[in-house]
Amino acid sequence: MDDGERRPASFGATMKAVFWSFFGVRKRKDYEHDAANLNPVYVIVGGLVGVLVFIGILMLVVRLAVARA
Numbered sequence: 001m002d003d004g005e006r007r008p009a010s011f012g013a014t015m016k017a018v019f020w021s022f023f024g025v026r027k028r029k030d031y032e033h034d035a036a037n038l039n040p041v042y043v044i045v046g047g048l049v050g051v052l053v054f055i056g057i058l059m060l061v062v063r064l065a066v067a068r069a
Contacts, residue, residue, distance in 0.1 A: 009037045011046075018046035022054070
């Protein structure tokens with residue numbers, strides 16, 4: 001593909017990139033591809049969704065731990 005004909009990544013591809021970025025395990029090639037193709041709005045929405053899911057999981061773990069004590 002030509003640089004002038006970049007195709008923006010889909011929301012699913014953006015969510016995948018955000019998911020892996022939470023773990024910090026992106027290859028340089030994938031990072032460069034993401035930096036060139038990801039939609040910033042999708043990245044922000046994906047990051048917010050990821051944070052909400054993370055907080056929800058933490059709250060569930062804490063409730064389970066407190067309930068057993």
